[in-house]
Amino acid sequence: MAYILTFANTHEAIFAEKMLLQAGYSVGVMPLPSGIKAGCGIALRVADHLASKALLQKNNIVVSAVYQATANSEGTGYSEVEL
Amino acid sequence: MTSLLSNCTSGGCGAKIGPGELSKVLSGLPVFADPQLLVGFDASDDAAVYQIDADTAIVSTVDFFSPMVNDGRLFGRIAAANALSDVYAMGGTPLFALNLVCYPESMDIEALGEILAGGAEKIQEAGAVLCGGHSIYDKEPKYGLAVTGRIDPQRIWRNNTPIPGDQLILTKPLGVGIVMAALRGEMADDQAVQAALSSMQRLNKYAAEKMHGFPISACTDITGFGLLAHAKEMAGEAASLVLYPSELPYIPQAHTYAGDYLITAAAQRNRNHMQGFVKLGDTPFALQELMLDPQTSGGLFLSAPKSCAQELLSAIQEMEPQARIVGEVLSPQNLPILLR
Amino acid sequence: MTTHIDATGQVCPIPVIRAKKALEGMGEAGGVVTVLVDNDIARQNLQKMATGLGYQSEYAQKENGTVEVTIVAGEGCAVDSCAPADNSGLVVAIGRDTMGEGQQELGQILIKGFIYALKELVPPPTHILFFNSGSYLTGSDSNSLEDLRSLEAAGTVILTCGTCTNYYGITEKLGVGEIANMYGIVTAMAGAKRLINL
Numbered sequence: 001m002a003y004i005l006t007f008a009n010t011h012e013a014i015f016a017e018k019m020l021l022q023a024g025y026s027v028g029v030m031p032l033p034s035g036i037k038a039g040c041g042i043a044l045r046v047a048d049h050l051a052s053k054a055l056l057q058k059n060n061i062v063v064s065a066v067y068q069a070t071a072n073s074e075g076t077g078y079s080e081v082e083l
Numbered sequence: 084m085t086s087l088l089s090n091c092t093s094g095g096c097g098a099k100i101g102p103g104e105l106s107k108v109l110s111g112l113p114v115f116a117d118p119q120l121l122v123g124f125d126a127s128d129d130a131a132v133y134q135i136d137a138d139t140a141i142v143s144t145v146d147f148f149s150p151m152v153n154d155g156r157l158f159g160r161i162a163a164a165n166a167l168s169d170v171y172a173m174g175g176t177p178l179f180a181l182n183l184v185c186y187p188e189s190m191d192i193e194a195l196g197e198i199l200a201g202g203a204e205k206i207q208e209a210g211a212v213l214c215g216g217h218s219i220y221d222k223e224p225k226y227g228l229a230v231t232g233r234i235d236p237q238r239i240w241r242n243n244t245p246i247p248g249d250q251l252i253l254t255k256p257l258g259v260g261i262v263m264a265a266l267r268g269e270m271a272d273d274q275a276v277q278a279a280l281s282s283m284q285r286l287n288k289y290a291a292e293k294m295h296g297f298p299i300s301a302c303t304d305i306t307g308f309g310l311l312a313h314a315k316e317m318a319g320e321a322a323s324l325v326l327y328p329s330e331l332p333y334i335p336q337a338h339t340y341a342g343d344y345l346i347t348a349a350a351q352r353n354r355n356h357m358q359g360f361v362k363l364g365d366t367p368f369a370l371q372e373l374m375l376d377p378q379t380s381g382g383l384f385l386s387a388p389k390s391c392a393q394e395l396l397s398a399i400q401e402m403e404p405q406a407r408i409v410g411e412v413l414s415p416q417n418l419p420i421l422l423r
Numbered sequence: 424m425t426t427h428i429d430a431t432g433q434v435c436p437i438p439v440i441r442a443k444k445a446l447e448g449m450g451e452a453g454g455v456v457t458v459l460v461d462n463d464i465a466r467q468n469l470q471k472m473a474t475g476l477g478y479q480s481e482y483a484q485k486e487n488g489t490v491e492v493t494i495v496a497g498e499g500c501a502v503d504s505c506a507p508a509d510n511s512g513l514v515v516a517i518g519r520d521t522m523g524e525g526q527q528e529l530g531q532i533l534i535k536g537f538i539y540a541l542k543e544l545v546p547p548p549t550h551i552l553f554f555n556s557g558s559y560l561t562g563s564d565s566n567s568l569e570d571l572r573s574l575e576a577a578g579t580v581i582l583t584c585g586t587c588t589n590y591y592g593i594t595e596k597l598g599v600g601e602i603a604n605m606y607g608i609v610t611a612m613a614g615a616k617r618l619i620n621l
Contacts, residue, residue, distance in 0.1 A: 002397055014528050021566065026401075028569060029535035042536055047397060256576075268440040274511075274549060274578030281576055334578075335545075344443060344472040348435040348464040351471070368475060404573035 003049035004030070004067040004078065005056075006038035013042045016061050020046065023055055035078045038064050045069075049081065087150040087158060087194065087224055103356045121236060122173070129169040129303055130232075132239055140236040142175035147183045147227020151263050151379060152280070155194045159201020159226060161283040165306075165380035166228035167209050171291040172242075172304035172383055175234035177209045182216025185225040198226050209288055240302035243319035245386035249300050251324065251410040252396055254290040254403045255282050255382025257310060257373045258337025265336075265345040275336035282334075283380040289402035290383050297387055297395045300412075305381030309353040310374045311420060313384055314410075315360050318419040325421045326410040328370040341372035349377040361420040386412050424454040431461040431489055438465050439472050446476070446496050453496045459489055466490045512616025513548040515541060516608075517557040522621055534560070534621070538567045547577045550611040552603075554584035557621075558591060563598035571599045582607055 007013040020027040028045040032038055046052040049066050056063055067078040109124065121140055122132040130144035146166035150158045163180070170177045182202060186195050206213045211230070245251075262279040265271035287304060294302070303313050310331075318324045340346075353375040357363075363371045382403065387395050392408060399406045413421075426445045430438035438460050445456045460466055466482050473480035473494045482492045521530025522537055538560070541548060551574065553561050560567050561583045575581050581600025588594040588602060603611075612618055 002393070010529065010532075014532050017532060017566075018528075028539065028566065029532055030539040031536045042532055264436045267434065268436050270440065274546065276578075277580060278576060278578035281578070344439050344468070344475065345436045346439070346468060348462070348468065351435075351464045351467050355467075401569055402572075404569065404576055 002069050003046050003052075003081070004033070004036070004069060005044045005046060005049065005052065006032065006036060006040070006064045006067070007042070007044075008039035008062065008064050010040045010042060012061055013040045013044065015059075016056050016063070017044055019056060019059050019061065020044070020052055025052055025055070027052070033069075033076070033078060035076075036065075036067055087153050087155060087190075087198075121239060122241065129172040129242060130175070132173060132175075132234060132236075134236050138235060140234050140239070142170050142173050142232040142234050143230070144169035145183070145227065145229040147185075147225050148379075149223050149225045155197030156201035156204075157280060157284070159198040159203075160205050161201075161280075161380055162198075162226045163202040163205035163228055164284055164286050166230050167205065167211070168287045168304045168380055170230055170232035171287040172240070172302055173232075173234060174238055174240035174291070174295070174299070174302065175232040177206075177211040177230050177232040179212045179214045180206050180228040180230045181214065182218070183225070183227045183229060184216060184218035185221035185223065186218060187222055187224060188220045190224065195224075198224070202226065202228065205284070205286065209286055240299050240385070242301055242303035242313075243317055243321075245301040245317055245322050245324070245412040246388070247322055247412050247414040248389060249386040249412040250389050250392040250408050251314075251326070251384065251386050251412065252392065252399065252406060253305070253310070253332060253382055253384050253409045254287070254399055254406040255285070255305075255378075256332040256334050256405045257305075257376055257378065257381075258334035258341075259283060259379055259381065260307075260309075260347050260350065260377040261337040261340050261345060261372065262334055263379075264347045265340045268345055270340070270345060272336050275334055275340075278334045279337075282382075285380075285403075287383050290399050290406070293398040293402060294383075294385065294387075294395065296398075297391055300386045300388070302383055302385040304383050305378045307349055307377035307379065308356075309350065309377055310384065311357050311361060312353055315357065315419050317384070317386070318415075321415065323413045323416040323419055323421060324410055325413055325423055326374070327423055328366045328374065330407055330409050331370065331373060332405040332407045332409075333373050337373060337376070338369045341369040341376075346372050347377060350375040353377065357420075361418060361422065363422070366422050382406070424449065424452070426454065426456045428456065428458045430458055430465070433460075433465075435465055435468055439468050442469055442492075442494060443472065446478070446494065449496050456494045456496070458492045458494070459485070460492065461487075461489050463490065466492050469494070511544070511546040511548060513544075513619070514550045514552065514611055514615035514617070515548050515619045515621070516552045516554075516612060517560065517621045518554050519556045519621070520559045521556075535567050537621070538570050542570045542573050542577075547574055547579045549578075549615070550580045550582060551600075552582050552584075552608050552611055554587050554608065556591075558583050558587040558593065561599050562593050562596040564596065565598060568598045575599055580611070582611065584608060 066081045134140045469492045479495045522533035582603035585602040
């Protein structure tokens with residue numbers, strides 16, 4: 001699951017995880033990586049960022065930003081994905 | 084408790100007859116020409132495939148070896164997973180298996196029961212049935228399976244058909260042989276041993292299932308011949324493979340043990356066999372040994388188009404979290420294997 | 424000073440380990456180690472080790488197909504002995520499917536993040552023990568399964584209390600690791616160098 005969704009506050013993150021799971025999406029929970037800033041310390045890992053974001057938007061959950069995780073020689077790098 | 088390892092030399096896939104020696108002998112056999120034989124041993128593929136009709140072909144493979152662990156049930160599971168692996172590596176589904184058993188008269192028969200129970204567990208997990216077998220007395224215990232599976236003749240994953248431009252994926256970490264060697268030398272960390280045992284028992288079924296939706300151009304499983312020998316087989320005449328040693332997944336302690344020369348005889352045989360086919364000189368020693376390390380019940384090594392390799396990798400990583408993209412396929416270069 | 428090692432009948436890596444130990448034992452004074460082996464592959468591995476560590480080595484065929492390898496450790500060539508890496512000795516006990524006290528939905532998401540972060544620990548924990556409502560986290564429908572499988576592949580032993588899975592009726596749904604009884608759980612906890620109890 002190579003994409004990371006971040007949120008402004010924890011309530012959004014909790015709700016988002018519940019929504020995605022209910023809809024059968026594959027979603028994992030992770031602490032916000034140290035390379036990224038966001039309001040909430042919990043981030044979600046998803047495989048399909050476009051569909052996930054669309055589903056959340058339909059339910060009035062705002063995703064702060066989407067990042068792509070890539071493995072490099074120093075570990076994992078995160079680059080923001082423009083939508 | 085019965086010590087399975089008491090009359091064993093080096094068990095597992097470290098005991099395979101060297102690839103060079105074996106091909107010398109095989110090249111002297113008659114070539115069997117039957118149009119129904121879709122995959123024979125001329126390309127040293129993982130299993131034999133024989134066509135029955137337009138939609139069905141049978142996959143057949145056999146594998147057995149002596150114990151590399153003292154626990155009977157663990158040994159049974161590992162030997163079975165190892166035998167079943169070849170069916171998955173062709174893209175097939177196992178249907179049924181037969182036991183192959185050699186056992187010392189002097190050893191306690193309950194331990195054999197444990198070995199067979201371990202094998203049965205894995206056969207069941209594979210969704211196949213155990214339907215018999217053959218056992219004889221021998222001074223050293225040995226166990227394995229003859230496995231029969233089915234496959235769609237249009238969807239066989241051969242081992243030597245990679246397409247230039249494709250990327251290479253390895254699904255399980257390397258270093259199993261090295262860790263077991265360190266264990267024999269009583270210098271292995273418990274965790275490394277757990278990681279090695281966990282890898283050896285794991286069926287390649289789950290990775291293979293994830294692969295079925297994708298256009299795989301070539302696939303094989305890594306055995307006692309080590310990654311480099313299988314990469315050379317995959318390159319064949321029509322391609323060269325580039326491997327990125329720094330991207331290889333491996334059990335972390337194995338890297339340390341390799342640096343301390345806790346290595347196997349089989350790895351040295353594999354190294355001798357690879358002479359002239361790859362330039363190892365610039366790669367750090369420990370990584371060289373990992374690429375030559377014999378794996379027992381190793382992971383799948385496959386090539387797939389660049390356009391879907393990342394997606395395929397993510398799918399495989401759900402079941403094999405240490406899977407990685409480890410190289411790419413080029414048109415033939417001056418050597419079959421290049422290291423970058 | 425010369426040390427003679429008879430490693431005939433011994434399988435790799437034993438001859439190399441014995442030779443290395445003898446070389447380490449020589450320290451700064453240096454010396455000579457001779458190793459008798461019964462196959463050429465062992466000879467090759469011994470010379471590989473010697474060359475890698477900067478020593479001279481040579482070999483001679485002896486009777487009965489044995490080979491004697493002589494390794495010369497000159498003065499001032501001490502071998503660094505590398506102790507095998509210590510494992511973490513860390514055991515994590517998870518007695519519920521939430522982390523901390525308070526709102527359940529917050530606790531549930533926190534523990535998922537905790538398990539993810541455990542996966543990033545180097546070296547990984549030796550054991551993770553699940554009991555009472557924590558048993559749900561190792562079930563086949565747990566959202567932490569991928570992370571726990573990753574931990575298992577790295578060598579962490581994952582145990583779930585059988586009494587608990589039985590009580591909740593979820594024993595058949597175990598998705599990772601093995602079922603343990605109280606003895607297994609107590610042994611793991613008692614043998615820990617450090618114990619985290621959530």
